[in-house]
Amino acid sequence: MITRANAYAVGLMSGTSVDGIDAAVIKIHAAREQELDVQLLAFENTPYPEQTRNRIFELFDPAKATMDKVGMMNMWLGELYANATYSVIAKSGLKPEQISVIGSHGQTIYHAPWDHAIDGHTVRYTVQIGEGAVIANRTGIPCVSDFRAADMAVGGQGAPLVPFTDYLLYRSDKHTRLLQNIGGIGNVTVLPAGASAEEVYAFDTGPGNMIIDALIAQLYAPLTMDIGGQIAARGQVMDELLSWMQQDDYYAMPLPKSTGRERFGMQYTEQILTMMREKQWRAEDVVATVTYEAAWSIYDSYSRYVAPRHPAQQLIVAGGGSYNATLLGYLKQLFLPLGIDVLTQEEIGGNSDAKEAIAFGLLGYYTLQQLPNNIPNVTGASRPVVMGKLSWPAR
């Protein structure tokens, strides 16, 4: 735990939606032990250039992700992340030399947290790119990157990592809170009332916007997302498609668990599109059903893994999915009868877009201080570790 601090950090997040770079400048203030105050000074989202976005999508297919392409993109993303850092620091009114550290998540191109057999042994792996050495040398600021590998090295899933900062920033003595992120993938942090860090648990709930976005790109190009959930609002949820989706074996998998594009990516969406063509379903009904599924997977996760142990009072939603009014409506429909308030980050004075970038700024600061920043109970790691690799700028 940080005992005394007054520092600035930059957090960079590029999520599974591949919509670009979220950059935050934060002020970290720790007056006393256990009392951490983090203030957001500036936030900026820089969309990836279209060509870059398309190239990243190519890398999700291991057959196309050749060494040269991955190597080149690793360095190029480093350049883009450094530009985003400069820009957000300028917006904050600070100077780069005032920033202690950059915490950069990078872009996940492959996440395989299950055991893979190799030469009589097993390994797990995850690949995040966006070279920290480039970021550090362009900006002159130490940069922590590649956070997930250390947790995997001690047997963890390497995800989710944000629960560590959720615990620091959102725990309550009175309420049991569910901190739900709806990005490409959905993930929840459960903060039981008055819990210690060891009692926090978290996991990926299933697909968030990933399938919605993929369907919209196929059916409503040039749109890339269902803005405000307007298309879903015009459709009807279809039982046949819904029950097909609900049968995916991810939902019943035991904790800890995490997932990604390897399960809910393009191949999955292609299966839905094939059924749609064969059965002549209406596009808006398919979008409505997939949107409902995102809400249902959150509700199902809560009912299966959380409610029996920790009945909650609040579901606080963040991530781009919180701007989808139809999705939020479905969540309210499912959670309000359980006596659980559904709130957005904005409604509690936060920022849905900035939350993960803030988290990686803070995680980076812990790494710089050589303080452990994973939660073994969340990731399944055998012990706490200091995550991330630190790149130093030339003096």
Ligand SMILES: Nc1ncnc2c1ncn2[C@@H]1O[C@H](COP(=O)(O)OP(=O)(O)OP(=O)(O)O)[C@@H](O)[C@H]1O
């Ligand atoms: N105004 C909006 N209306 C509807 N959906 C939106 C809106 N804004 C963002 N989204 C959705 O949110 C997605 C981006 O969310 P976010 O940036 O939280 O995801 P991410 O960080 O890339 O993913 P992850 O958290 O899984 O790594 C977009 O791809 C889109 O589907």
Ligand SMILES: CC(=O)N[C@H]1[C@@H]2OC[C@@H](O2)[C@@H](O)[C@@H]1O[C@H](C)C(=O)O
């Ligand atoms: C491997 C990877 O990039 N996982 C992401 C993804 O997006 C949401 C969910 O799946 C979560 O597990 C994680 O990100 C957040 C930032 C986390 O680690 O907490």
